Amino acid sequence: MTATVSGLMAEIADTGRDDARGGYSRPVYSTAEQDLREWFSEQARRRGLDTGTDSNGIIWAWWDTPFGVRDDAVVTGSHLDSVPGGGAFDGPLGVASALAAVDLLRERGLTPAKPIALAVFPEEEGSRFGVACLGSRLLTGAIDPDKARNLRDPDGNTFADVAAAAGLDPRHVGPDPDALGRIGSFVELHVEQGRGLIDLDQSVGIGSSILGHGRWRLRVLGQGNHAGTTLMEDRHDPMVAAAGIVTAVRDCALRHPGARATVGRMVPVPGGTNVIASAVDLWLDVRHADDAVTAAVVEAIHAESLRVAAAEGCTVRLTEESLSPTVHFDPALRSRLGGLLPGAPVLDTGAGHDAGVLAAALPTAMLFVRNPTGVSHSPEEHVEDDDAEAGARALADVLQGLAGKG
Incomplete structure (x- = not known):
């Protein structure tokens, strides 16, 4: 049958x-x-x-x-x-x-x-x-x-x-x-x-x-601290930097017609409600038919991430996890x-x-x-x-x- x-x-x-x-x-x-x-x-x-x-x-x-x-x-x-x-x-x-x-x-x-x-x-x-x-x-x-x-x-x-x-x-x-x-x-x-x-x-x-597409991880490093005792002006909050990076990812992709760039997962460390994170991991997906454009989008995202992180007193590391032409x-x-x-x-x-x-x-x-x-x-x-x-x-x-x- x-x-x-x-x-x-x-x-x-x-x-x-x-x-x-x-x-x-x-x-x-x-x-x-x-x-x-x-x-x-x-x-x-x-x-x-x-x-x-x-x-x-x-x-x-x-x-x-x-x-x-x-x-x-x-x-x-x-x-x-x-x-x-x-x-x-x-x-x-x-x-x-x-x-x-x-x-x-x-x-x-x-x-x-x-x-x-x-x-x-x-x-x-x-x-x-x-x-x-x-x-x-x-x-x-x-x-x-x-x-x-x-x-x-x-x-x-x-x-x-x-x-x-x-x-x-x-x-x-x-x-x-x-x-x-x-x-x-x-x-x-x-x-x-x-x-x-x-x-x-x-x-x-x-x-x-x-x-062509790939996956990268962005790790934003800041200063973990107490949410109630740390004044706003004294913070180096990687979650704030990560939020700016997500917006930068979208903007970088929009500057390259046909490109797609996505942050589909973001994980704060340690992840407590009353804790300023010490680090935030973001997973990035970037795609384009031209591999050179894919590379250019990732490079632009990295540069923008460094700028956004520095403005919050944080640092950022980019690691390639997979890449397919x-x-x-x-x-x-x-x-x-x-x-x-x-x-x-x-x-x-x-x-x-x-x-x-x-x-x-x-x-x-x-x-x-x-x-x-x-x-x-x-x-x-x-x-x-x-x-x-x-x-x-x-x-x-x-x-x-x-x-x-x-």
């Missing part, structure tokens, strides 16, 4: 609900994300796919050819973790669509000439350890394994310890050339995180590129998708994806499914059932075209 995307999504609709924030909170290797990983593995096994987890925590589910040779595979998939209070579709839509596409291909009687694999990547959002697409970065060698092992979550747990508790051996995380060598192409389906398909009145689009998806593969999906518009995106990391090592492409709200990383993110099923059919068409007709 062919499963629908909406039916599969309904099965996980209660997993990781966040009553405080709204939406879903599914950080990597949390109970919610682990439950989703088991759900996917069980769904894959039901379909007769050979399923297992590699040393980097990536789940693979294989539909082999009659010859059983895993070479030049066509791979699809996405992620199951979320940002805090995120929407239902960011990540899981691509996973559910991959499962539904397998059902559609079986219904069509396909015998693949190339193996087809489904993949689920951990920590795509970077919401727990601060580095987006950590699983695909480890797989490709885009992050040093020692750096990854020593990443810490907000509670101070290292990635090594959390990975070990999840059943991985952290000594073995890192580049896996054998796994990469089995992949001929990777196609990721994802909910669109913007208004491109809304404005074009289309259900499904093809990705052209991912805007603009990615242009493989032109030949994108052209093949265009032939398989005639009329599908071609769109760029400002959101990062595992397909963007993998693009440095192999041909990758993306499909986007319309989001009628245009809102993502929020409970308002949405996909209509008809569009979800259209996305699964498009993905099945692509997999059939790339893996060969039986």
Whole structure:
């Protein structure tokens, strides 16, 4: 029986609900994300796919050819973790669509000439350890394994310890050339995180590129003190400086057309209501299609931060946490998708994806499914059932075209 995307999504609709924030909170290797990983593995096994987890925590589910040779595979998939209070579709839509596409291909009687694999990547959002697409970065060698092992979550747990508790051996995380060598192409389906398909009145689009983006941490250092005994004129308050820096971030981005700069998280130390903070950490996200502009925006933000902090008698340090240049998806593969999906518009995106990391090592492409709200990383993110099923059919068409007709 062919499963629908909406039916599969309904099965996980209660997993990781966040009553405080709204939406879903599914950080990597949390109970919610682990439950989703088991759900996917069980769904894959039901379909007769050979399923297992590699040393980097990536789940693979294989539909082999009659010859059983895993070479030049066509791979699809996405992620199951979320940002805090995120929407239902960011990540899981691509996973559910991959499962539904397998059902559609079986219904069509396909015998693949190339193996087809489904993949689920951990920590795509970077919401727990601060580095987006950590699983695909480890797989490709885009992050040093020692750096990854020593990443810490907000509670101070290292990635090594959390990975070990999840059943991985952290000594073995890192580049896996054998796994990469089995992949001929990777196609990721994802909910669109913007208004491109809304404005074009289309259900499904093809990705052209991912805007360059990075994450930085600004640490503002001041003088911690008592909120009741310290006169206003005697303060060196990093929270006041941080507030000015947030405004400076917006202003710097506005001076560069097309740039996006965001402070999405700010944490005072020690964080008491009646305490003037001694330090404030701000996490900065900057994106632009031109990597030189991204660098210029960050440089301008740093300069403004130094000025704002000095005016409050504070100092500031800037640390790069991750940086991904603009990615242009493989032109030949994108052209093949265009032939398989005639009329599908071609769109760029400002959101990062595992397909963007993998693009440095192999041909990758993306499909986007319309989001009628245009809102993502929020409970308002949405996909209509008809569009979800259209996305699964498009993905099945692509997999059939790339893996060969039986």
